[in-house]
Amino acid sequence: MAAERLVVIGGDAAGMSAASQARRFKGPEELEIVAFERGDFASYSACGIPYWVGGDVAERDDLIARTPREHRERGIDLRMRTEALEIDTAARRVRARDLDTGSDTWTDFDKLVIATGARPIRPPLPGIDAPGVHGVQTLGDGQALIETLTRTGGNGGRAVVVGAGYIGVEMAEALLKRGYEVTVLHRDEQPMATLDPDMGRLVHEAMDGLGITTVGGAAVTKILTGDDGRVRAVVTEDAEYPADVVVLGIGVRPQTALAEAAGLPLGPHGGLLTDQSMRVRGHENIWAGGDCVEVLDLLTGTTRHIALGTHANKHGQIIGANVGGDYGTFPGVVGTAVSKVCDREIARTGLREKDARAAGLQYVSATIESTGTAGYLPGAQLMTVKMLAERRTGRLLGVQIVGGEGAAKRVDIAAVALTARMTVEQMTALDLGYAPPFSPVWDPVLVAARKTTAAVRKAGW
Amino acid sequence: MAAERLVVIGGDAAGMSAASQARRFKGPEELEIVAFERGDFASYSACGIPYWVGGDVAERDDLIARTPREHRERGIDLRMRTEALEIDTAARRVRARDLDTGSDTWTDFDKLVIATGARPIRPPLPGIDAPGVHGVQTLGDGQALIETLTRTGGNGGRAVVVGAGYIGVEMAEALLKRGYEVTVLHRDEQPMATLDPDMGRLVHEAMDGLGITTVGGAAVTKILTGDDGRVRAVVTEDAEYPADVVVLGIGVRPQTALAEAAGLPLGPHGGLLTDQSMRVRGHENIWAGGDCVEVLDLLTGTTRHIALGTHANKHGQIIGANVGGDYGTFPGVVGTAVSKVCDREIARTGLREKDARAAGLQYVSATIESTGTAGYLPGAQLMTVKMLAERRTGRLLGVQIVGGEGAAKRVDIAAVALTARMTVEQMTALDLGYAPPFSPVWDPVLVAARKTTAAVRKAGW
Numbered sequence: 001m002a003a004e005r006l007v008v009i010g011g012d013a014a015g016m017s018a019a020s021q022a023r024r025f026k027g028p029e030e031l032e033i034v035a036f037e038r039g040d041f042a043s044y045s046a047c048g049i050p051y052w053v054g055g056d057v058a059e060r061d062d063l064i065a066r067t068p069r070e071h072r073e074r075g076i077d078l079r080m081r082t083e084a085l086e087i088d089t090a091a092r093r094v095r096a097r098d099l100d101t102g103s104d105t106w107t108d109f110d111k112l113v114i115a116t117g118a119r120p121i122r123p124p125l126p127g128i129d130a131p132g133v134h135g136v137q138t139l140g141d142g143q144a145l146i147e148t149l150t151r152t153g154g155n156g157g158r159a160v161v162v163g164a165g166y167i168g169v170e171m172a173e174a175l176l177k178r179g180y181e182v183t184v185l186h187r188d189e190q191p192m193a194t195l196d197p198d199m200g201r202l203v204h205e206a207m208d209g210l211g212i213t214t215v216g217g218a219a220v221t222k223i224l225t226g227d228d229g230r231v232r233a234v235v236t237e238d239a240e241y242p243a244d245v246v247v248l249g250i251g252v253r254p255q256t257a258l259a260e261a262a263g264l265p266l267g268p269h270g271g272l273l274t275d276q277s278m279r280v281r282g283h284e285n286i287w288a289g290g291d292c293v294e295v296l297d298l299l300t301g302t303t304r305h306i307a308l309g310t311h312a313n314k315h316g317q318i319i320g321a322n323v324g325g326d327y328g329t330f331p332g333v334v335g336t337a338v339s340k341v342c343d344r345e346i347a348r349t350g351l352r353e354k355d356a357r358a359a360g361l362q363y364v365s366a367t368i369e370s371t372g373t374a375g376y377l378p379g380a381q382l383m384t385v386k387m388l389a390e391r392r393t394g395r396l397l398g399v400q401i402v403g404g405e406g407a408a409k410r411v412d413i414a415a416v417a418l419t420a421r422m423t424v425e426q427m428t429a430l431d432l433g434y435a436p437p438f439s440p441v442w443d444p445v446l447v448a449a450r451k452t453t454a455a456v457r458k459a460g461w
Numbered sequence: 462m463a464a465e466r467l468v469v470i471g472g473d474a475a476g477m478s479a480a481s482q483a484r485r486f487k488g489p490e491e492l493e494i495v496a497f498e499r500g501d502f503a504s505y506s507a508c509g510i511p512y513w514v515g516g517d518v519a520e521r522d523d524l525i526a527r528t529p530r531e532h533r534e535r536g537i538d539l540r541m542r543t544e545a546l547e548i549d550t551a552a553r554r555v556r557a558r559d560l561d562t563g564s565d566t567w568t569d570f571d572k573l574v575i576a577t578g579a580r581p582i583r584p585p586l587p588g589i590d591a592p593g594v595h596g597v598q599t600l601g602d603g604q605a606l607i608e609t610l611t612r613t614g615g616n617g618g619r620a621v622v623v624g625a626g627y628i629g630v631e632m633a634e635a636l637l638k639r640g641y642e643v644t645v646l647h648r649d650e651q652p653m654a655t656l657d658p659d660m661g662r663l664v665h666e667a668m669d670g671l672g673i674t675t676v677g678g679a680a681v682t683k684i685l686t687g688d689d690g691r692v693r694a695v696v697t698e699d700a701e702y703p704a705d706v707v708v709l710g711i712g713v714r715p716q717t718a719l720a721e722a723a724g725l726p727l728g729p730h731g732g733l734l735t736d737q738s739m740r741v742r743g744h745e746n747i748w749a750g751g752d753c754v755e756v757l758d759l760l761t762g763t764t765r766h767i768a769l770g771t772h773a774n775k776h777g778q779i780i781g782a783n784v785g786g787d788y789g790t791f792p793g794v795v796g797t798a799v800s801k802v803c804d805r806e807i808a809r810t811g812l813r814e815k816d817a818r819a820a821g822l823q824y825v826s827a828t829i830e831s832t833g834t835a836g837y838l839p840g841a842q843l844m845t846v847k848m849l850a851e852r853r854t855g856r857l858l859g860v861q862i863v864g865g866e867g868a869a870k871r872v873d874i875a876a877v878a879l880t881a882r883m884t885v886e887q888m889t890a891l892d893l894g895y896a897p898p899f900s901p902v903w904d905p906v907l908v909a910a911r912k913t914t915a916a917v918r919k920a921g922w
Contacts, residue, residue: 013902048837048897062837166896309902310895317911331890338894347894376509376523406870409900412893413873419891420881429792430880432873433799433808434771435627436509439870441474441770450778 004031006323007094007109009084009258011037012044013312014290014319015115016066019076021320028075031324034107035076036096038083041139042068047309049142050167053149054174060139087112087262089283111285111323114259114272115316118252118291118307127223132231133246136167145247149178152244157181160234160243162220164191167249169203169341172212175247176342182211183241185218185234194337195400196352198367199386202402206344215239252307254292267294269305276329278319287323289315289330296332299351299397299418300359306333334418335398338408347411350398350418351388362391364459366451370444372406374436383407385448387414387424394423394456399448406438413445424452465492467784468555468570470545470719472498473505474773475751475780476576477527480537482781489536492785495568496537497557499544502600503529508770510603511628514610515635521600548573548723550744572746572784575720575733576777579713579752579768588684593692594707597628606708610639613705618642621695621704623681625652628710630664630802633673636708637803643672644702646679646695655798656861657813659828660847663863667805676700713768715753728755730766737790739780748784750776750791757793760812760858760879761820767794795879796859799869808872811859811879812849823852825920827912831905833867835897844868846909848875848885855884855917860909867899874906885913 006022008015019033035042043066051057071078079096085104086095093108120135122128132152134145149157159175161168164186175182184191184207190200191207191214207214218236223246226232234241254271256264265273265281271294273281278293280286290312294303311333318328336349356363365388371380383403390397399414401407417427427449434441442450467483469476480494496503504527512518532539540557546565547556554569581596583589593613595606610618620636622629625647636643645652645668651661652668652675668675679697684707687693695702715732717725726734726742732755734742739754741747751773755764772794779789797810817824826849832841844864851858860875862868878888888910895902903911 045835045837045897045902047895047902048835051835051838051897056839057837170896308895310893310900310904313902314890329890333892336892336894338896338899340896340898345899349892349894374506374509374512376506376518377512378517378519408896409867409870409894410873412871412891412904413877415892415894416874416877416881416883419887420877420883422877422881426880429775429790430873431794431797431810431876432771433797433810433870433876434508434769435631435799435801435869436506436512437801438799438806439771441506441508441774443771443873 004110005108006031006033006111006113007107008033008035008113008115009094010115010117010290011035011042011078011080012115012117012290013309014316015113016043016071017313017316018113018115018287018289018319018323019071020074021317022324023074023076025321025324025326033076035078036082036084037078037080038099039138039140040081042071042078042080044139045309046137049136049139050170050174052142053136053145053171054177060143063139084258087258089262089286092285112287113319113323114280114286114288114292115290116255116258116292119255120248120252121250122248123250125220125222127225127231130223130225130231131229132244133223133248135248136171137252148245157244158242159183159245159247160185160241161247161249162234163249163251164214165194165249165251166337166339169207169339169346171247171249172207173341176210176212183213183215185215185220185236185241187217187219189216192346195346195348196386199384199400199402202384203341203344203346207341210342252291254305256292259288259292267303269294269303271305273303276331277322278315278330279322287319289319295330298332298334300355304333304335306335308337334415336411336415338411340408343404345403345405345408347401347408348399349411349415350396352398353388356388356397361397363388363397364391364452364455366448366455368444368447368451370447371440372404372444373438374440377436381405383444385444387448387452389424389452389456391456391459392461394425394453396422396424396427410445424449424456428453465571466569467492467494467572467574468568469494469496469574469576470555471576471578471751472496472503472539472541473576473578473751474770475777476574477504477532478774478777479574479576479748479750479780479784480532481535482778483785484535484537486782486785486787494537496539497543497545498539498541499560500599500601501542503532503539503541505600506770507598510597510600511631511635513603514597514606514632515638521604524600545719548719550723550747553746573748574780574784575741575747575749575753576751577716577719577753580716581709581713582711583709584711586681586683588686588692591684591686591692592690593705594684594709596709597632598713609706618705619703620644620706620708621646621702622708622710623695624710624712625675626655626710626712627798627800630668630800630807632708632710633668634802637671637673644674644676646676646681646697646702648678648680650677653807656807656809657847660845660861660863663845664802664805664807668802671803713752715766717753720749720753728764730755730764732766734764737792738783739776739791740783748780750780756791759793759795761816765794765796767796769798795876797872797876799872801869804865806864806866806869808862808869809860810872810876811857813859814849817849817858822858824849824858825852825913825916827909827916829905829908829912831908832901833865833905834899835901838897842866842868844905846905848909848913850885850913850917852917852920853922855886855914857883857885857888871906885910885917889914
């Protein structure tokens with residue numbers, strides 16, 4: 001019999017990474033691992049769903065990194081379609097229900113990992129649950145959406161996407177590829193509200209150019225259905241948008257009702273609060289990671305909720321190491337995110353103008369346009385780089401990039417510079433890779449750093 | 462009359478950037494600027510020559526960033542085909558020859574910028590000066606090579622490239638595109654000796670796959686000519702390689718005979734030595750930049766000679782600022798370079814194994830293979846990342862990458878991390894951009910950092 005039992009709640013990125021990593025450090029004779037997943041899939045790439053819907057990824061199972069059977073072969077007792085309903089922290093046990101039989105069982109734990117993820121925001125609007133209205137959070141959601149698309153026939157069909165964040169723009173691309181006439185309704189002035197509006201405008205223009213209609217300042221009030229009960233149109237305060245299919249991409253919230261009921265500490269965004277080893281604050285034997293936690297923003301010192309597979313995988317690795325007797329920490333994030341809509345790449349890291357203001361930071365900014373390769377090469381793609389630096393100190397605060405090929409991943413330069421707390425003047429001297437097919441002689445990030453340095457100086461003391 | 466006169470020797474990247482930047486700070490009434498360029502072209506991209514030869518760039522003039530006339534319109538007295546022959550530091554004057562009239566003139570200066578560039582290594586072999594043997598340093602060289610290619614007719618022709626560094630592999634690609642059967646002769650075990658041999662081998666394999674023959678350990682002994690006096694073959698110690706055209710890409714040396722004759726300080730690689738403001742050591746009023754100087758290697762504390770347009774442009778900007786009464790410094794380099802041969806991207810930054818050894822640093826290394834995008838997307842490209850870290854401290858020492866699309870510029874992540882003196886363990890937590898079209902959920906650089914961290918630990922104390 002194993003000396004200890006680890007229970008994992010949630011069978012996707014964070015949970016199963018934690019389980020797998022813990023298993024690397026401790027064999028089944030030392031550590032029994034039980035994982036509960038209430039859905040039909042484990043260890044899959046939710047971020048890949050838009051590319052499956054859009055047809056780039058042929059098969060649903062291509063998005064599955066490791067099957068339940070593979071987990072079980074590695075000594076992880078992964079129980080699918082089993083929903084954790086209660087955590088008893090005092091008695092160290094979890095009550096879980098087998099969704100097929102309906103029976104509940106208590107399982108004792110020595111160590112617990114909470115990786116319950118996030119749930120998409122689904123406003124309680126009339127008609128929101130009508131057939132043809134889809135979220136894209138789980139593989140099941142993706143499958144249901146693809147079935148609707150197959151039914152409504154693609155070419156000539158009308159699709160409405162509600163929300164113009166990462167999921168919204170990626171789904172707009174996917175639906176465009178499937179032959180739909182696509183309208184994106186969003187509440188803010190510009191799409192991609194994770195960018196400043198001046199940069200969001202570039203995304204807006206790119207979507208226009210692709211034939212995607214974007215409607216800003218649009219508050220959806222209800223969803224109309226036809227005689228067959230299926231979605232027929234989306235209604236806002238100002239207009240009605242006919243729709244054969246509706247995709248919701250409004251954002252997600254941490255899924256922490258279970259943790260809250262157990263008295264575990266939640267942050268201002270509703271996510272679990274952990275220490276740097278990803279241990280739930282105040283609880284020696286409980287860890288949490290992935291989309292259900294809040295993470296430290298290294299620039300503001302406050303916590304944020306960022307649902308991203310890359311963070312979830314890091315959390316899982318770190319939790320697994322700590323549970324397994326090794327040591328790892330997650331120091332925090334700078335808020336890097338990349339996306340694209342067709343050939344237009346979108347990236348951001350650090351603080352937007354409004355984030356800087358909210359953090360009490362005075363800043364200057366500069367925006368430049370350059371090409372991703374030497375301008376004399378055919379097909380050189382334009383990109384716009386906006387950079388923010390703290391007034392006086394010149395410390396880099398954030399970078400946003402919108403442009404053609406090579407734009408998005410350039411943000412990594414800024415992500416590392418933010419982590420290292422570089423000034424924009426220090427950045428002007430960065431020894432970045434240069435050759436004509438990869439960069440102009442002044443990389444766009446260097447050009448932005450130079451212009452921002454000049455703005456810092458001009459703002460003076 | 463201007464209060465001061467600035468004389469610039471060399472009209473390419475560093476020299477004309479310095480002149481232009483100085484002009485931004487001081488108008489013609491304050492600062493007279495005279496620049497000598499012995500060639501027929503100024504302010505051009507030598508790095509673009511392979512892409513012009515290969516046909517990507519249509520016109521020679523596309524490579525010219527600013528014409529002599531444009532410089533003159535901005536109040537810079539740029540004298541083309543005028544060669545500086547002597548610097549009299551005591552009397553603060555330069556003797557220059559008008560190459561068309563043959564007349565020499567002394568020009569007084571208050572401030573001097575030396576930007577004489579580098580000259581290609583051209584070993585004194587029999588036949589090296591035969592028609593059909595080409596360097597690719599200047600636009601004139603490129604023009605001459607293109608004339609030879611036009612004459613020898615392309616398809617079915619045989620080209621031999623001597624040297625397999627950046628220029629060598631880029632020219633191999635260009636000649637392949639022109640329809641030549643290409644052989645690359647190089648002295649080292651593997652091509653791209655700026656990489657460790659295990660990574661160079663990947664370049665070798667890629668070139669093989671492209672149909673480029675590479676011959677390592679090949680020391681060229683002579684060049685044979687035909688009855689018409691034109692090149693006919695390249696001879697090594699072991700074999701003879703028929704050639705309709707030969708391109709020399711053996712490397713370059715700082716062009717500092719003029720500076721040396723004037724008693725200015727040269728470093729171990731023959732380049733001028735400057736302080737961080739790019740002022741020639743010990744000379745209050747003389748600056749130097751670009752391919753004729755040595756730069757500080759931030760990792761070893763020694764100086765290196767690196768001929769790269771991106772450094773030359775930075776030097777020019779800094780010199781221009783300092784000459785113009787502003788302030789700028791060039792702190793040094795980490796040794797980043799990127800290149801490609803057809804669709805195979807090549808990048809390096811920091812120290813190779815032999816550099817680390819030469820610097821007295823003990824190190825560990827790890828090599829990983831991953832994809833540039835999510836592995837489930839069609840066309841996901843493999844890349845190999847090798848990472849070196851100092852033993853015990855785990856400080857990043859260097860990264861080399863060879864792979865498909867998205868490989869080369871990923872090295873920038875490491876370039877910034879090197880500049881910030883990060884450890885590989887710190888790098889494992891970097892918040893890099895993730896979305897399926899841009900990266901697997903673990904970016905290859907993160908995977909390499911994790912594996913190198915494990916190697917650091919395993920090596921112990």
